[in-house]
Amino acid sequence: xxxxxxxxxxxxxxxxxxxxxxxxxxxxxxxxxxxxxxxxxxxxxxxxxxxxxxxxxxxxxxxxxxxxxxxxxxxxxxxxxxxxxxxxxxxxxxxxxxxxxxxxxxxxxxxxxxxxxxxxxxxxxxxxxxxxxxxxxxxxxxxxxxxxxxxxxxxxxxxxxxxxxxxxxxxxxxxxxxxxxxxxxxxxxxxxxxxxxxxxxxxxxxxxxxxxxxxxxxxxxxxxxxxxxxxxxxxxxxxxxxxxxxxxxxxxxxxxxxxxxxxxxxxxxxxxxxxxxxxxxxxxxxxxxxxxxxxxxxxxxxxxxxxxxxxxxxxxxxxxxx
Amino acid sequence: xxxxxxxxxxxxxxxxxxxxxxxxxxxxxxxxxxxxxxxxxxxxxxxxxxxxxxxxxxxxxxxxxxxxxxxxxxxxxxxxxxxxxxxxxxxxxxxxxxxxxxxxxxxxxxxxxxxxxxxxxxxxxxxxxxxxxxxxxxxxxxxxxxxxxxxxxxxxxxxxxxxxxxxxxxxxxxxxxxxxxxxxxxxxxxxxxxxxxxxxxxxxxxxxxxxxxxxxxxxxxxxxxxxxxxxxxxxxxxxxxxxxxxxxxxxxxxxxxxxxxxxxxxxxxxxxxxxxxxxxxxxxxxxxxxx
Numbered sequence: 001x002x003x004x005x006x007x008x009x010x011x012x013x014x015x016x017x018x019x020x021x022x023x024x025x026x027x028x029x030x031x032x033x034x035x036x037x038x039x040x041x042x043x044x045x046x047x048x049x050x051x052x053x054x055x056x057x058x059x060x061x062x063x064x065x066x067x068x069x070x071x072x073x074x075x076x077x078x079x080x081x082x083x084x085x086x087x088x089x090x091x092x093x094x095x096x097x098x099x100x101x102x103x104x105x106x107x108x109x110x111x112x113x114x115x116x117x118x119x120x121x122x123x124x125x126x127x128x129x130x131x132x133x134x135x136x137x138x139x140x141x142x143x144x145x146x147x148x149x150x151x152x153x154x155x156x157x158x159x160x161x162x163x164x165x166x167x168x169x170x171x172x173x174x175x176x177x178x179x180x181x182x183x184x185x186x187x188x189x190x191x192x193x194x195x196x197x198x199x200x201x202x203x204x205x206x207x208x209x210x211x212x213x214x215x216x217x218x219x220x221x222x223x224x225x226x227x228x229x230x231x232x233x234x235x236x237x238x239x240x241x242x243x244x245x246x247x248x249x250x251x252x253x254x255x256x257x258x259x260x261x262x263x264x265x266x267x268x269x270x271x272x273x274x275x276x277x278x279x280x281x282x283x284x285x286x287x288x289x290x291x292x293x294x295x296x297x298x299x300x301x302x303x304x305x306x307x308x309x310x311x312x313x314x315x316x317x318x319x320x321x322x
Numbered sequence: 323x324x325x326x327x328x329x330x331x332x333x334x335x336x337x338x339x340x341x342x343x344x345x346x347x348x349x350x351x352x353x354x355x356x357x358x359x360x361x362x363x364x365x366x367x368x369x370x371x372x373x374x375x376x377x378x379x380x381x382x383x384x385x386x387x388x389x390x391x392x393x394x395x396x397x398x399x400x401x402x403x404x405x406x407x408x409x410x411x412x413x414x415x416x417x418x419x420x421x422x423x424x425x426x427x428x429x430x431x432x433x434x435x436x437x438x439x440x441x442x443x444x445x446x447x448x449x450x451x452x453x454x455x456x457x458x459x460x461x462x463x464x465x466x467x468x469x470x471x472x473x474x475x476x477x478x479x480x481x482x483x484x485x486x487x488x489x490x491x492x493x494x495x496x497x498x499x500x501x502x503x504x505x506x507x508x509x510x511x512x513x514x515x516x517x518x519x520x521x522x523x524x525x526x527x528x529x530x531x532x533x534x535x536x537x538x539x540x541x542x543x544x545x546x547x548x549x550x551x552x553x554x555x556x557x558x559x560x561x562x563x564x565x566x567x568x569x570x571x572x573x574x575x576x577x578x579x580x581x582x583x584x585x586x587x588x589x590x591x592x593x594x595x596x597x598x599x600x601x602x603x604x605x606x607x608x609x610x611x612x613x
Binding site for chain 2: 018303311313314315
């Protein structure tokens with residue numbers, strides 16, 4: 001039986017060629033995308049050592065003058081307890097970094113994400129090479145600032161307490177002065193009474209005047225009596241007030257300690273939460289941005305354009321009517 | 323009884339048919355592969371400059387703030403958009419945001435700042451702005467002068483704008499003609515106003531510019547009222563009112579109703595005039611000043 005099978009072979013060959021071409025195109029596309037993402041870009045590995053890995057993580061950005069030039073590839077614990085950090089820097093940027101450059105752990109803004117900032121070294125130093133080690137410093141963060149604030153307030157509170165204790169001491173100069181004033185007032189009252197008696201027994205010729213003077217002096221005496229009484233009351237009440245002030249200051253100090261404790265706890269938690277929130281928002285923005293650029297979504301998204309407020313011939317007329 | 327064996331040609335035909343059926347079955351899959359490959363291979367859209375996207379975002383926020391009546395914030399957004407456009411020498415953006423900033427200043431009552439902003443734009447010859455944008459800036463200047471009651475200056479700037487906006491293809495042609503009609507009305511030249519408003523109406527109808535069509539109709543009606551042709555004023559006002567209602571513009575609805583009241587009063591229909599005036603007052607009472 002004569003069966004011609006050449007069309008079947010031809011079809012298989014065509015399908016095979018088609019599939020092969022599609023595969024090649026797909027591989028070329030993947031290669032192109034990988035190249036665009038920097039998978040084949042040449043990089044330089046740099047290291048630095050830190051006492052603690054606090055605030056550092058794999059993938060965090062390495063920046064120079066605000067530009068991202070690489071990323072942290074590995075954070076590992078050394079046998080001596082120090083932390084070894086491996087960074088990968090694009091070769092296009094290594095000429096900015098000299099051997100004496102410093103890596104600093106900082107933040108983008110007060111509550112921004114942690115980054116490694118490369119601080120340039122001296123202009124004469126040689127450019128870094130692969131596997132070089134940079135010096136490392138940790139920038140002051142929110143926790144350090146809060147601790148500084150507490151350290152500055154603490155001596156002030158101690159001074160205030162000392163002053164209060166000094167005022168409260170019965171043997172101090174201030175208390176002695178108040179007592180002397182009290183005694184002098186009492187003596188003045190006695191003197192006034194003697195003067196009054198003297199005036200009463202004086203010449204009758206100045207009776208009218210004397211009577212007036214007596215009245216005046218009597219009033220003065222009354223006032224001085226009142227002053228004496230007031231000073232006595234003050235003397236009785238001051239220790240109580242001082243005691244209350246002392247207690248108030250103790251309460252204030254305890255409250256400050258609580259605030260410090262809360263601040264310490266917040267300092268550990270709040271920046272983390274805010275960082276996470278910011279990172280999540282950035283991730284979401286990147287995902288949405290990526291989706292917008294991807295087929296077929298990109299076909300449905302029109303880029304924003306700057307628009308002119310419509311010019312309206314009625315607008316000025318309406319202003320005049322108003 | 324045995325069936326007759328198929329001939330060689332029949333076998334070839336059947337074999338060909340079965341291959342064709344296989345190809346047809348594979349066809350959707352092949353088409354899908356081809357579509358995916360074509361989609362992957364198609365050039366991605368030109369990525370928008372990140373700075374321009376940011377400027378566009380500020381521009382959009384400025385417009386939103388302006389609509390909310392928050393002129394200070396609108397100025398801030400437009401200034402930021404302008405700063406970005408200046409830093410990238412994006413002349414179109416510079417023109418758009420300068421004109422918008424001038425409008426925000428005008429609405430905030432800062433007319434001298436509005437003039438300064440427009441003068442800076444119009445004086446920057448190095449920008450090589452598109453004639454249509456220069457025409458828009460000059461028109462904004464004319465509107466600003468009209469707002470100040472300086473009608474001669476407004477007319478002068480309207481003429482300068484028109485020099486670059488003569489054909490109907492110019493986006494501001496209808497607005498410009500309406501403005502000229504309004505200036506003619508201010509000079510008590512109702513005849514010229516009627517002609518200009520008619521030209522404006524034709525241009526605006528071609529461009530389907532709803533608000534400006536209503537403005538042209540209102541101007542025609544005002545010109546008719548000036549000419550004591552009260553009955554002739556009612557038809558354009560009816561159409562203008564319907565348009566303004568459709569666009570939801572309370573301040574213009576109020577103006578339409580007030581003019582209708584005036585037209586009816588002139589025509590001797592006291593009862594209808596009263597009704598329209600009450601309706602205008604009612605709209606005025608309910609709308610907020612920003613509208």
